[in-house]
Amino acid sequence: MGDLVFDIGYGHFLVLAAVLFVIGMAGVLIRRNALIILMSVELMLNAANMTLLAFSRMWGDLSAHTFALIVIAVAAAEAAVGLAIVVAVFRGRRNVDVDRLTALRH
Amino acid sequence: MSIQKAFLFLLAVAIALGALVADAPEATAQPATAQPAAGQPVQLHVVPSDGPRGGVTVNPTIDPDRNLHGDRVESHGKGMALLFWVFAAASIGGALFVVTRRNLIAAVMGMVGSFLGIAAVYMMLYAHFLAVVQMLVYAGAIMVLFVFVIMILNRPEDEPVAPTGHVGQVVGGIAILYLLFRLGMLLAHVHVPASAQLAPPPMQLPGGEVADWGTVKAVGSDLFSGGLFPFEAISILLLISVVGAIAIAKPLKDDDGEDADLGEDLATAASGAPHTDGGHA
């Protein structure tokens, strides 16, 4: 038990990332507000980045740092487009609730 | 508003506490230069890792005692452990805040706390540069963008959860916990090469210089050798997002050649109702 608490190894970082990923995934699945869903997706990307950096450290390979940097830039671009779409949807219907998007029927 | 204030306060206290504790073990670790800390597995003699790619290679001839930052041991020792738990709690707590709050601003604040905790964890993984980028880009820029949009929408309160039945929630919750358990067991028992137990050795850069692992110099060297193409190609992605975001979100004008709402109902179209085609002069 003492080892688990005081001896921080790769497992700790990886499990922390997994917890963040699952929280983000649960957020996407249970929340209905588009902005919260977008934030949850950002959490998932951060979890992936943390995993990437932990493994990068483990393998002594810096190329994953480049990858993580690119992921951050992509996340920024995605957030910009996503927020623009949210604004466009809000302009038409005054809320951004995913459940109330019903103009397209099944 | 008191909850997120309390949360931020706790976060600040945690960071301050962590900073205090961080000094102590470093001072004690300093004299025991080449010695790994107690509780370390014994198979530590393999120092250089097996050859990362590209121009950035570990140079086995570099003196292992050479010590740019004084952190000889990877995250071992009680101080580091405390720091880790504090920042892990901050990031998980912030994440839970995001998925549970009704108030959007509160969710954003939780997100910022989570990102700061994550940035600190990056530091422990020797990703100094990425930690700073995380703080600047994520906690700074992206979250400010979110706050702006929330202010534009001006509807902070929102119904929190999808109205699924209790059975659905229980089954979903169990499924997610099971997934987390399996993933966690897998990741907790990951096989780590022996060379990865030590602090990463300094790297030999192409120009003959030596840089600490994960610093701006080392990452930049990789970014402009092996990562050059993606680094350039991402500019296309950013161009799309800038142009696209403006094209989508710019205000609607009456004279920009666009018709009025064309999302006409299919049912009325099918029944042969006369359709309105506004704006065709």
Add this chain to the structure above:
Amino acid sequence: MSFEAGDLGWLVPYLILAVVGMVLVLAEAFFKGRDHTSLAGLAVAGCVASGVASIVLVRQLAGSEQHMLLGSMLVADRTSYVLSALFAFTTAACALISPAHQKEHGWKIGEYYGVLLLSASGCVMLAHAANMVTVFLGIETMSIGVYVMTAMRRRSRRGNEAAMKYFLIGAFATGFLMYGMALIYGASGTLSLVEMPAAIARTHNPGLVIAGGFLLVVAFGFKVAAVPFHMWAPDAYEGAPTPVTGFMAAAVKSAAIAAMIRVFGTALGGDITPFGALGWASPLVVIAAITITIGNITAVRQDNVKRMLAYSSISHAGVLLVGVCAMGLGSSSAQASLVYYLIAYSVATMGVFAVVSYVGSRGRERLLVDDWGGLASQHPGAALAMTICLLSFGGMPPTGGFFAKFYLFKSAMDVYSGQLLWVVVIGVVNSAISIYYYLRIVTAMYFRDSTQPMAPTRSAGLLFVMAACPLLVLELGLMPGFWLKLIGG
């Protein structure tokens, strides 16, 4: 070590698309409020140049020759160039349809053409991808461009809603994609897809490969709209402007499959994981079988042509996934058959959506099957083009679709001890079912009277696409040998 100016020569198709796309973004500033036909012309010229460059370059390469480019981020081989030529063709067709559609349906946004070409450059990047970084970046470049294009009918509620659904699901899939890649990187220690098989063969963490493979299956399942992850597709297809729907169905799906060829076929394929220790192939085969079936059965019930085509493209994705499994399990002809199927499918898709945008006009899309009654008597050419493309979808003999299905299922049968036999049977049965709903449109066009007069959208570009695509589909079916030689199968 990583930047060689000579490498850029191999990337000319990609560079042309990217540069012309940027020029279009700039040029748009000088075309405010005017007719966008000239922008579309420039876009088509760029696509043609890129396609010609791809065809020139594919002739420089022997059958299985591969060049690693720019620090082995990209790879140049015959598959990548054939696919980039295909993407250039699809994009050109999309740009040809668009000006008339923009005028008739009131979404004159000049930025559209620039975003279209830049998004196509993402597709081409995926065709060349040899590293997880480029796979990720290519998928994102392509997807973000398509999210933007979907949202470009800014006054249409349905357009915005489609964009929102598509975006949220796509971003969710990106999270899975990244996490899966991170786990596989953890197991292998390399991001390069070419070094991956050797690295995975000596890994100490096989569990990470399997977990990462599962996550990648989920992520790509979202991207190609395979069945448990398909719910966004009909809405996004219906709400997007018709040319964009064509681009989504043809280029985006093909590019995702191209990435799967690299990721699952090359990097995670061979005798390392697929069926061993429950690798990625067993879930993927099941997903493929479900996708083919559910896609077809749901398509039968649709009254809206665009939604029907969306479900039809879902079932085609299932067939393509069978090909990906076959490739991962070591079938030697699977890669060529996948590429051939992508060509036949994309060409027919562009033809179908050209006809769909021809039929609708003046703000009315005329999407219900009933609206298509009597098309053959008034516009026999359009009805004939639609019929040929639909028959190709259904896999009828004289068309490219028949040979594509035949060849792909044959390569799936080559897999060791007939493991994929049951999926092939499901696929063939479903081809027969699919004929039913394709013929619904055909009978409506030929044997029903029109309920109201039609005033279709007329433009030279649209008519050209409507003529060229069916001819190509027939050519693909009548002379498959030429194409197979080009692909290198």
